[in-house]
Amino acid sequence: MIKKVTFGAGCFWHVQDEFSKLDGVINTTVGYIGGTLKNPTYKQVCSHKTGHAEVTLVEYDPKKISFKKLLETFWSIHDPTQLNRQGPDLGDQYRSAIFYYDEEQKKEAEASLKKKQKEYKQKIVTKIEKAEEFWKAEEYHQNYFKKTGKRVCGF
Numbered sequence: 001m002i003k004k005v006t007f008g009a010g011c012f013w014h015v016q017d018e019f020s021k022l023d024g025v026i027n028t029t030v031g032y033i034g035g036t037l038k039n040p041t042y043k044q045v046c047s048h049k050t051g052h053a054e055v056t057l058v059e060y061d062p063k064k065i066s067f068k069k070l071l072e073t074f075w076s077i078h079d080p081t082q083l084n085r086q087g088p089d090l091g092d093q094y095r096s097a098i099f100y101y102d103e104e105q106k107k108e109a110e111a112s113l114k115k116k117q118k119e120y121k122q123k124i125v126t127k128i129e130k131a132e133e134f135w136k137a138e139e140y141h142q143n144y145f146k147k148t149g150k151r152v153c154g155f
Contacts (some may be wrong), residue, residue: 002026003062006033006068006099006131008053009078010086011153013055013144018077020143026067029057030144031136033099039135045093054093057134067105071112074098081122089153096124099131106130 008016012030024055032040035052045052058070078086080096100106109128117124136142145151 002059002061003058004057004101004103005067005101006055006101006134007070007074008055008095008097008099009032010076010096011056011078011089012054012056013153015077016143017106017145018073019056019058022060022065022069022073024063025058025060027058027059028143029059029134029136031055031057031134031142032093033128033134034097034099037114038133041047042138046091048092052093052135052139053095053097053101055097055134061109067108068080068112071109072149075112075116079118079125079127080116083125084128087153098099098128099127100128101131 004119007015016028016030019025032045032052035053036097037050040050040052075098084092084095086094098109098140100109113124113126
């Protein structure tokens, strides 16, 4: 059975690229979650008026990769103490968040955050929220690094 989880950790191009490298990850899709507008565009999300986060939906085979391993990857690819930013990317769409799909994921994510907090002096600002409707981003955003050969976010 394939499971899914959605992560927000800054620019979704980077997040997708990192998770797509993992054995046991079946598919990754970048998009938007957590806002007020149905089927938002990238331009609308960047306006800071919709409340959406840039995220990566990760579909995985739990027989090949554990949720714990996905969480470890999530923590390792961004700074969870930065509020609404990652590096040069600034705005509420770049927030750190784990969007879970079942109670088991919620409990594991909460335990993982609690454990991770011991490694930081600053407070981790990562939100753990029940997944809402996911809106797929425009096609040019999908697998952006692979399509363009670029290795950094931003234009």
